[in-house]
Amino acid sequence: MPPSASLLDIKYLSVAVRLQGRQIDIVDRVNLGLARDRTLAIVGESGSGKSMLAMSIVRLLGDAKRFAVSGKIHFDGKELLGLPEARMREIRGRDISVIFQDSLNALNPVVPIGRQIEEAISRIGTSSREAGRREMLRLLDEVKIPSPERRALSYPHELSGGMRQRVMIAMALASKPRLIIADEPTTSLDVTIQSQILSLLRDVRRENGMSMIFISHNLGAVAAIADDVAVMYAGQIVETGTAEDILSVPRHPYTRDLLLATPRIDRPGELRPIPGVVPRFDSMPFACRFAPRCRGAREVCTQKPPAPAEFRSSTDQQARCFFPAGERHVATA
Amino acid sequence: MIRFILGRLLSTIPTVFFAASAVFFCARILPGDPAIAILGDAASQEAINTLREKLGLDQPLMTQYGHFLTGVLRGDLGNSMVSGHSVVAEVADVFPYTLELTIFAIGFGVLFGVPLGIVAALRSDRLPDYVARVISLVGLSCPAFFIGICFILAFSIYWPIFPVIGSGDVVGQAGHLKALIPPGITLGITFLAFVARSARTSVMEVLPEQFVRTARMKGIDETKVILGHVLRNALLPIITVSGLYFGILLGNAVITEVIFTRPGLGKLIIGALNSRDYVLLQGLTIIYCVIVVVVGLATDLISACVDPRLKLT
Numbered sequence: 198m199p200p201s202a203s204l205l206d207i208k209y210l211s212v213a214v215r216l217q218g219r220q221i222d223i224v225d226r227v228n229l230g231l232a233r234d235r236t237l238a239i240v241g242e243s244g245s246g247k248s249m250l251a252m253s254i255v256r257l258l259g260d261a262k263r264f265a266v267s268g269k270i271h272f273d274g275k276e277l278l279g280l281p282e283a284r285m286r287e288i289r290g291r292d293i294s295v296i297f298q299d300s301l302n303a304l305n306p307v308v309p310i311g312r313q314i315e316e317a318i319s320r321i322g323t324s325s326r327e328a329g330r331r332e333m334l335r336l337l338d339e340v341k342i343p344s345p346e347r348r349a350l351s352y353p354h355e356l357s358g359g360m361r362q363r364v365m366i367a368m369a370l371a372s373k374p375r376l377i378i379a380d381e382p383t384t385s386l387d388v389t390i391q392s393q394i395l396s397l398l399r400d401v402r403r404e405n406g407m408s409m410i411f412i413s414h415n416l417g418a419v420a421a422i423a424d425d426v427a428v429m430y431a432g433q434i435v436e437t438g439t440a441e442d443i444l445s446v447p448r449h450p451y452t453r454d455l456l457l458a459t460p461r462i463d464r465p466g467e468l469r470p471i472p473g474v475v476p477r478f479d480s481m482p483f484a485c486r487f488a489p490r491c492r493g494a495r496e497v498c499t500q501k502p503p504a505p506a507e508f509r510s511s512t513d514q515q516a517r518c519f520f521p522a523g524e525r526h527v528a529t530a
Numbered sequence: 531m532i533r534f535i536l537g538r539l540l541s542t543i544p545t546v547f548f549a550a551s552a553v554f555f556c557a558r559i560l561p562g563d564p565a566i567a568i569l570g571d572a573a574s575q576e577a578i579n580t581l582r583e584k585l586g587l588d589q590p591l592m593t594q595y596g597h598f599l600t601g602v603l604r605g606d607l608g609n610s611m612v613s614g615h616s617v618v619a620e621v622a623d624v625f626p627y628t629l630e631l632t633i634f635a636i637g638f639g640v641l642f643g644v645p646l647g648i649v650a651a652l653r654s655d656r657l658p659d660y661v662a663r664v665i666s667l668v669g670l671s672c673p674a675f676f677i678g679i680c681f682i683l684a685f686s687i688y689w690p691i692f693p694v695i696g697s698g699d700v701v702g703q704a705g706h707l708k709a710l711i712p713p714g715i716t717l718g719i720t721f722l723a724f725v726a727r728s729a730r731t732s733v734m735e736v737l738p739e740q741f742v743r744t745a746r747m748k749g750i751d752e753t754k755v756i757l758g759h760v761l762r763n764a765l766l767p768i769i770t771v772s773g774l775y776f777g778i779l780l781g782n783a784v785i786t787e788v789i790f791t792r793p794g795l796g797k798l799i800i801g802a803l804n805s806r807d808y809v810l811l812q813g814l815t816i817i818y819c820v821i822v823v824v825v826g827l828a829t830d831l832i833s834a835c836v837d838p839r840l841k842l843t
Contacts (some may be wrong), residue, residue, distance in 0.1 A: 305744070
């Protein structure tokens with residue numbers, strides 16, 4: 198995609214953590230692009246570094262001394278990584294907002310939810326308290342919370358998980374951001390509530406003309422909401438492409454295994470778990486990181502890291518593998 | 531709510547009963563006799579016996595105990611053996627002095643202790659934290675009588691800014707307030723250290739919470755994040771431990787009042803102890819019990835206001 202169309206352009210982004218005197222890359226030289234008005238899903242198992250990647254964009258990794266972020270994050274013409282904290286704070290909550298996974302802990306337990314949303318609204322310079330309150334009620338209505346006037350006074354623990362997640366979404370929408378990062382927003386919810394929240398997210402994104410990064414390990418949710426998909430494994434992006442391509446013609450063996458490990462109603466009994474676990478960051482295989490768990494691994498896979506391969510049939514798709522499924526376009530690099 | 535308060539007050543009756551009984555018997559185990567204390571060593575045995583009779587001390591112990599309990603049940607704490615005034619009147623006379631002293635100490639402790647604790651937590655393991663830790667350590671390990679005497683030496687004798695003793699009443703309102711400062715700070719500094727410590731701990735516990743990250747995500751000022759989100763949640767343990775500390779504060783107030791020769795409950799109870807004024811001693815014990823219970827109750831009510839998740843049951 199041409200660079201002018203992209204809202205977010207990530208180049209060689211690494212997040213290193215200091216562990217017993219050693220620098221360990223939990224996110225390893227990630228390249229990603231996100232176009233305006235689209236949803237990019239980042240998929241991977243727990244511990245693959247997908248949340249770390251997302252939080253490093255908004256600089257909310259937690260203890261800043263422990264993490265070293267390097268690379269480039271271009272957002273809407275600005276380079277985020279070099280920005281001083283004060284400028285970054287302006288971008289957070291105005292241009293980029295985050296929807297967190299665990300809505301019970303992510304909301305302040307002792308402040309009514311209405312006030313927590315108003316606080317996010319106040320950032321965009323709403324003229325008066327009264328106007329802020331009206332906007333807050335409108336947002337609660339937009340995320341389909343019944344009787345907003347009454348609910349605004351509720352505390353987080355008085356709401357159901359689904360309601361709380363709607364509050365999180367309202368809070369993220371408050372500043373009318375251009376990018377929303379949804380960090381596993383449906384993981385802790387019931388299946389029926391999950392689909393409600395997913396369609397709500399899809400609708401509000403479209404209506405407000407925003408872009409979204411949707412982080413999930415749930416491929417069903419990804420299929421429902423994403424335009425593009427990046428598959429992450431052990432801190433690296435192993436496959437990128439449109440959601441349709443990735444979910445129907447996965448090229449990387451990890452993506453294929455991930456799809457086979459997902460229960461599907463039309464293929465009962467065909468569940469196949471991926472053997473082994475994601476390698477620990479302090480004992481990362483030096484060549485292909487998936488090789489130890491890969492069914493098709495050959496000698497070369499343990500000798501040098503693979504470069505991304507492109508394909509003749511779908512030009513947007515890339516897989517970091519020596520032996521991807523399908524006919525390769527050209528062997529790059 | 532009303533039921534909660536009533537229930538809590540009712541449940542304190544056994545506490546008060548046991549405390550009062552313990553004091554009743556302990557006071558009588560102590561060597562010494564109120565009659566001798568009042569009349570002096572030189573008094574004749576006859577005079578002593580007459581006074582003992584008048585005070586009811588000649589009756590069997592259990593009869594005296596029975597009189598005491600029925601009196602308390604009627605709301606009558608009796609009359610001081612020494613002055614003859616009613617215990618309630620004696621207490622009412624000096625209670626305002628102790629009240630203003632403890633309020634000053636609590637205000638001083640909270641006003642300086644909470645910010646000190648917050649700064650220590652935010653700059654943990656750096657210079658401000660070390661300074662706060664030293665202040666806390668000194669405050670917690672120096673007893674009130676030591677700090678009080680240092681205070682008198684420094685600010686009343688070496689630099690005579692404050693009066694050495696008394697309540698300063700004779701020099702009017704301003705003098706009264708001025709005389710409150712040294713004992714107030716003496717009593718408050720330990721409380722300050724205590725509050726700073728618990729504030730540091732609870733702020734450090736709240737800081738990594740996810741809702742703090744949410745607040746930062748909104749892009750609001752860090753000051754607002756700390757005061758509006760971190761402190762709001764860190765307040766609860768601070769209130770709880772402060773309420774628990776109140777009992778210790780009352781004990782320190784006794785010592786402080788004696789050092790600065792201030793009128794107050796503390797001075798009253800020490801006097802009662804020295805003159806073996808059993809009735810006053812018993813009455814004061816009951817009053818101390820009730821104060822501690824009421825403060826505990828107030829602590830719970832304030833906690834419930836601060837944290838909507840708490841249910842008063």
